Amino acid sequence: MTGTEVRNDTENTGPSGYAAARLRLLTEEARSGPPRRTALAELTDEWLTGLFAAATEGIGGGVSLVAVGGYGRSELSPRSDLDLLLLHEGGDAGTVAAVADRLWYPVWDLGLALDHSVRTPAEARRTAGEDLKVQLGLLDARHIAGDLGLTSGLRTAILADWRNQAPKRLPELQELCAERAERQGELQYLLEPDLKEARGGLRDATALRAVAASWLADAPREGLADARRRLLDVRDALHLTTGRATDRLALQEQDQVAAELDLLDADTLLRQVYESARVISYASDVTWREVGRVLRSRAVRPRLRAMLGGGKPVPERSPLAEGVVEQDGEVVLARAARPERDPVLPLRAAAAAAQAGLPLSLHAVRRMAATGRPLPTPWPAEAREQLVTLLGSGRPTVEVWEALEAEGLITRLLPDWERVRCRPQRNAVHIWTVDRHLIETAVRASEFARRVHRPDLLLVAALLHDIGKGWPGDHSVAGEIIVKDVAARIGFDRADVAVLSTLVLHHLLLIETATRRDLEDPATVRLVAEAVGTQGTLELLHALTEADALATGPAAWSTWRGSLVADLVKRVSAVLAGDADDEPEPGAPTAEQERLAIEAFRTGAPVLALRAQTEPAAVDEAPSGEPEPLGVELIIAVPDQPGVLPAVSGVLAMHRLTVRTAELRALQLPSDVDDGTVLLLNWRVAAEYGSLPQAARLRADLVRALDGSLDIAGRLAERDAAYPRRRGWVAPPPRVTVASAASRHATVFEVRAQDAPGLLFRIGRALEDAEVRVRSAHVSTLGSNAVDAFYVTGPDHAPLPAEEATSVARKLEETLRA
Structure with missing residues (x-):
């Protein structure tokens, strides 16, 4: 017509x-x-x-x-x-x-x-x-x-x-939207969503029009009109199929609505609704953030202008990581950042934002999406570490992940993500879409980082455990195949890939066995032990099981279920238990290490060497043929004396060097060379931002630290006061345990804590204050988690008595909590 x-x-x-x-x-x-x-x-x-x-x-x-x-x-x-x-x-x-x-x-x-x-x-x-x-x-x-x-x-x-009236009415409108979202939930996750009232629905799209009409701020327009149109189309079809003025897309009507819109099925319909809601929700987040920034600047600007004599104030920029700074409450790219030359920058910026509890600037995300280089395969070590840091940052991870996903950066990093993105789960127990459930599981898993020796594997397994739901068949079996490829591309070695694939394949094993099988039957426990294989994998699977259940919804986990799983884990652990490992046997020193040790002993002063570590770049990603930097290997030899660990770690923290891995051991020099003991420290470090310091400066500061003329604690305190670090989430508290069966020759303290500048310095100083001697140390930084082991003895070179060891562990934990 x-x-x-x-x-x-x-x-x-x-x-x-x-x-x-x-x-x-x-x-x-x-x-x-x-x-x-x-x-x-x-x-x-x-x-x-x-x-x-x-x-x-x-x-x-x-x-x-x-x-x-x-x-x-x-x-x-x-x-x-x-x-x-x-x-x-x-x-x-x-x-x-x-x-x-x-x-x-x-x-x-x-x-x-x-x-x-x-x-x-x-x-x-x-x-x-x-x-x-x-x-x-x-x-x-x-x-x-x-x-x-x-x-x-x-x-x-x-x-x-x-x-x-915009300065007054816009905050009222924002509050109105927030209250509505609290009542109606998020459109992008609901199985029976209200297309109009839920967050990300038509009401929010209208609110964005109102903000634009105020001339104070405007929403990101890319995709917004299409998202709004799709929701209106779905509402039209809903009205026609039901004959009622309703905005709620009920389960029993989704097939008819899908048919009215010529869509394949109800899942396709829901996925289209979720994608539209996600666009509107993200636009709302960005817009309300901009409204807040504009209103704050209007309130502050007159005072600043008066203080500066009428000049235009320069926004303060605080460095967060290499190429990443904080400005106006957002994470933006530094002026010198070059996304086209730095493929790790998106992950580094995301990790820094999540750790600081700040949103990623829309402009920064779009610039990285438009000009960034793809990562080589396998990823460089820094990229893998930044991904783990992002996943381990708790609740702020969600908002940062959504910002990356809105501009297509997640599927660029993890192409398999596309199949689970916005995928509905037609299960009353699940409260999230598949992709959000995976992120939620990682958030929950970050709370258990202190329970496991390999938090990096736990976090990546949490992210990928349901990745097979985008494929036909058993999602655990499909996920095992996918994760082997993904983990290898991310850069994990074969042993870690094997652990990750086992975790994904068996992520339902513990909960299903504990609730459906007879745990008194030895055959049941033996089958689980055979599937898991090792104590370390069992530890990870236990944490993953709880994180997965908690991320599913309130009906998926309970005290009763938790006790059944814990009982099963205890029984399986007993089957897997073997002889306790002793202190790791160090390999023979290299010629360079021996040369440095001899020089340190003869001069009575520390000596060090810096060596860049690299790995070959992918052929297609490095036209120049230059290798990808992994960091710097730092070898330090110091004559055996008290205070070496806090001195070295403190100097590195002063120079803004992040410790990725570290080992300390006492090296006995051959009697035909020099009969003496030298402490040999082998570190892999990277600059937080900026360039690496010169070796001569490091050595000069180390000499001063050892003779007591350099106040490391004071210098670190001054730096932290000048550049306070914001934490956007409350990290799990540090955990210090005594591994009583780990060594016959030393007391072993296991420290698991949130990585932070000066952490190793504080640990070393606390051990020195306890008057114990560090025989060897094995330090790893896995994303944002420090997982360290210290083998110590008393003045008599023997392990500490049990009561004293417990006291030292408790005091060390209290020091790290302060």
């Missing part, structure tokens, strides 16, 4: 003609989506214009009919309300009431829902000032019939009021 046919039919037959034309329009298969909504609005405009003309016959000007809200935007769904305002100049009340009756009753007679009001422009402005929802509706006011000047004057006044 053409627009001309619609108008003629309406004019000739009146309300009944409108009803017939409306029915034909809604059942016309060739027309749907925006064209049908526009045609329905035009058809309704024509009919109401006729009603208005008849109702105001014999009355002069000064009256107009105005569409507001969704009708004002010409977004009429089949069962939408008609939001109408009868605007008048304040003439005879009886006359105005009669006009209103002649307009409203025909609408009611046709069974159409009507939201109506009768006001003067002054009343409309006053009501809008008192009721935010009224004001939002009037922002979309559109003239239908009558006095155009009256309507235009109101529109101009309402927009002016909105812009003038």
